[in-house]
Amino acid sequence: MKRPAPAQIGKKESIADTARVLSRMFDGIEYRGYGQAIVEELAKYASVPVWNGLTNEFHPTQILADFLTIKEHFGRLNGVKLVYLGDARYNMGDSLMVGCAKMGMHFVAAAPEKYFPDPALIAKCQAIAAETGAVLEFETDPVKAVQGAHVLYTDVWVSMGEPTEVWAERIRDLSPYQVNTALMQAAGEQAVFLHCLPAFHDLKTGIGKEMGEKFGRTEMEVTDAVFESAQSLVFDEAENRMHTIKAVMAATL
Numbered sequence: 313m314k315r316p317a318p319a320q321i322g323k324k325e326s327i328a329d330t331a332r333v334l335s336r337m338f339d340g341i342e343y344r345g346y347g348q349a350i351v352e353e354l355a356k357y358a359s360v361p362v363w364n365g366l367t368n369e370f371h372p373t374q375i376l377a378d379f380l381t382i383k384e385h386f387g388r389l390n391g392v393k394l395v396y397l398g399d400a401r402y403n404m405g406d407s408l409m410v411g412c413a414k415m416g417m418h419f420v421a422a423a424p425e426k427y428f429p430d431p432a433l434i435a436k437c438q439a440i441a442a443e444t445g446a447v448l449e450f451e452t453d454p455v456k457a458v459q460g461a462h463v464l465y466t467d468v469w470v471s472m473g474e475p476t477e478v479w480a481e482r483i484r485d486l487s488p489y490q491v492n493t494a495l496m497q498a499a500g501e502q503a504v505f506l507h508c509l510p511a512f513h514d515l516k517t518g519i520g521k522e523m524g525e526k527f528g529r530t531e532m533e534v535t536d537a538v539f540e541s542a543q544s545l546v547f548d549e550a551e552n553r554m555h556t557i558k559a560v561m562a563a564t565l
């Protein structure tokens with residue numbers, strides 16, 4: 313079967329022109345792609361709301377679902393300790409840091425130093441935290457990081473748009489940050505597990521199977537035991553994507 317050609321955005325048609333064409337046809341535009349600069353340029357030229365459905369740098373609508381899930385479980389956001397383990401300089405780590413700063417939470421990025429968020433973004437978030445009372449920490453020791461945490465959060469080690477060649481390096485660098493039963497126990501029994509999904513917790517996906525077999529692993533960023541445990545709220549979180557995106561539309565249309 314012939315696959316449909318990808319959109320011409322930024323290739324045969326400028327982003328500015330695409331923004332104006334789509335604005336004549338739709339009530340809103342959601343961009344899910346790669347560069348943050350693209351969604352910002354769309355927003356600049358569009359005359360309808362533009363939503364960031366995921367870029368390399370940020371994933372703001374996911375954070376709304378995550379925080380609704382946390383609030384449903386703990387009854388509050390303020391003061392909740394969320395530890396993000398893994399590639400903390402990419403969309404999920406960045407947006408969770410921004411969201412935690414805004415909501416007065418305790419954010420910890422647990423990763424090797426080279427995977428810490430961009431210093432300029434950290435500085436912006438520290439300024440927000442100074443207003444809200446949020447605490448932001450950056451820790452290389454995963455066991456130390458999770459002490460007393462309410463939420464352990466992780467994401468895939470290789471994101472959309474990244475080359476498969478980086479898998480070996482990521483597995484080597486990020487394996488100590490895998491969310492497993494020992495780490496959940498180190499956090500304490502109050503801790504819950506969240507993941508934006510999709511997750512490599514078994515070999516039931518094409519990439520999971522291919523990379524798992526290549527590197528002799530059955531799990532990557534989270535073990536199947538944690539993913540399937542009572543502490544895992546990942547499907548509440550997935551459901552909350554629907555409720556929160558409806559709220560975003562209601563607020564902006």
Ligand code: NVA
Nearest residue numbers: 403467471472508509
């Ligand atoms: N970091 C992941 C998030 C998926 C929702 C990616 O960009 O692929």
